[in-house]
Amino acid sequence: MTGYGKAEVNILNKNFFVEIKSLNSKNFDLNIKMSSIYRGEEISLRKLILEKLKRGKIELSIWCDDSNNSNNYKIDKEIVSSYLQQIKNLNIALNKNNSDFKKINTSNDLLQVIANLPGVIIKNESLNNKSEWKKINEAINEAIDSLIKFRISEGKVLGKDIFKRITIISKLLKQISTLSKTRIVKTKKNLKKKLIDLQLESINENRLEQELIYWLEKQDITEEQVRLSSHLNYFIKTLNLKQPKGKKLSFITQEIGREINTLGAKASNAKIQKIVIQMKDELEKIKEQILNVL
Numbered sequence: 001m002t003g004y005g006k007a008e009v010n011i012l013n014k015n016f017f018v019e020i021k022s023l024n025s026k027n028f029d030l031n032i033k034m035s036s037i038y039r040g041e042e043i044s045l046r047k048l049i050l051e052k053l054k055r056g057k058i059e060l061s062i063w064c065d066d067s068n069n070s071n072n073y074k075i076d077k078e079i080v081s082s083y084l085q086q087i088k089n090l091n092i093a094l095n096k097n098n099s100d101f102k103k104i105n106t107s108n109d110l111l112q113v114i115a116n117l118p119g120v121i122i123k124n125e126s127l128n129n130k131s132e133w134k135k136i137n138e139a140i141n142e143a144i145d146s147l148i149k150f151r152i153s154e155g156k157v158l159g160k161d162i163f164k165r166i167t168i169i170s171k172l173l174k175q176i177s178t179l180s181k182t183r184i185v186k187t188k189k190n191l192k193k194k195l196i197d198l199q200l201e202s203i204n205e206n207r208l209e210q211e212l213i214y215w216l217e218k219q220d221i222t223e224e225q226v227r228l229s230s231h232l233n234y235f236i237k238t239l240n241l242k243q244p245k246g247k248k249l250s251f252i253t254q255e256i257g258r259e260i261n262t263l264g265a266k267a268s269n270a271k272i273q274k275i276v277i278q279m280k281d282e283l284e285k286i287k288e289q290i291l292n293v294l
Contacts, residue, residue, distance in 0.1 A: 002056075002154060002292065005146030007139040011132050015065045018136070018143040020049075022151070024292055025057040034062035041133060045140070052144050054244055054294055062136065083114050151294065162249075162289050163239060165282045169256070170232050172275050172282075173225065176263065180221055183269050221266050228259040246293035253287050 003022045008015060028050055032042060049058060235252045238245050260283065264276035 003147040003150035005143040005148075005150065007142035007146065009135050009139040011135050016136055016139060017061075017063055017065065018139045019061045020140075020143045020147050021059045022053060022147055023057040025055060028053075028055045029057045031059045032062075033060065035064070038062065038133070038136075041137075048140070049144065052148065056294075060140070062140070079117075080114060083117055155293070158289050158292055159239065162286055162293075163236070165286050165289075166232060166235055166239070168282050169279050170229075172279050173228055173232070176221070176267070176272055176275055177225055179269060179272055179275075180225070180267070183219075183267070183272070219266060219268065221263055224259050224262050224266065228256065228263070231256045231259060244294045246290060249290050249293060250287070253283060253290060257283055 002024060005020045007018045009018075010016075030046055030049055032045060045060070049060065231252060235249065235256065238248055238252060257280075260276060260279045264273060264280075267273065267276070
């Protein structure tokens with residue numbers, strides 16, 4: 001979901017720059033930094049970015065570098081006159097004579113000081129015509145397309161890593177399937193051996209068989225294996241979709257996690273427990289990566 005894009009366009013000797021950045025976020029959060037003269041276009045901009053980028057913490061900056069064009073600046077004569085009058089009043093208050101003031105007033109130093117005071121030099125900010133915004137909008141689209149390419153490139157890397165880890169979980173599940181087949185047989189043998197060791201004189205064979213079947217059914221993890229296998233296949237299918245799938249993948253990982261936890265709880269076997277821990281480790285890494293998926 002992270003990305004970066006930048007574009008530049010020259011309009012009437014003014015260089016306009018567009019920069020857009022995106023970070024991971026569950027929602028669409030857009031911050032636009034641009035001159036107030038373009039505020040009328042903000043609603044259409046938000047619709048455009050939402051349509052193209054869907055979600056993320058996004059920052060769009062638009063600025064103009066026209067420092068080399070003197071026609072874009074003017075001097076506010078009223079402000080200059082006001083500053084001069086204030087200096088004159090200050091001069092009088094400090095008991096300076098008028099001749100000294102005239103000497104200071106005509107000096108280049110005083111003009112340089114006044115030029116640096118607030119409000120003296122004003123920048124002409126105005127939207128010349130609709131074609132100017134049209135060109136800026138084209139630059140915005142170019143920057144967005146650049147960000148999308150960045151996202152796609154990052155997504156391919158994430159996709160490979162997620163697929164690798166989900167494949168590892170699938171392989172671990174096959175190991176559990178192999179172990180579970182022999183687990184029930186061993187469990188039966190161990191129970192029968194313990195009953196023989198107890199040397200009980202009167203045992204209701206039918207009742208004992210019923211209890212054994214009930215207990216073994218509770219220990220059976222076939223259903224969990226089938227569901228987990230189904231979730232893993234659905235996860236891979238969803239991962240290959242071209243549309244946004246981050247939230248859907250997140251939901252599927254929750255279901256995968258539930259089945260893995262149930263496997264661990266029901267399987268009274270050290271080897272299976274060890275495999276379950278490996279599964280959980282891989283699943284946590286997948287969950288972290290999915291936070292970056294759109």
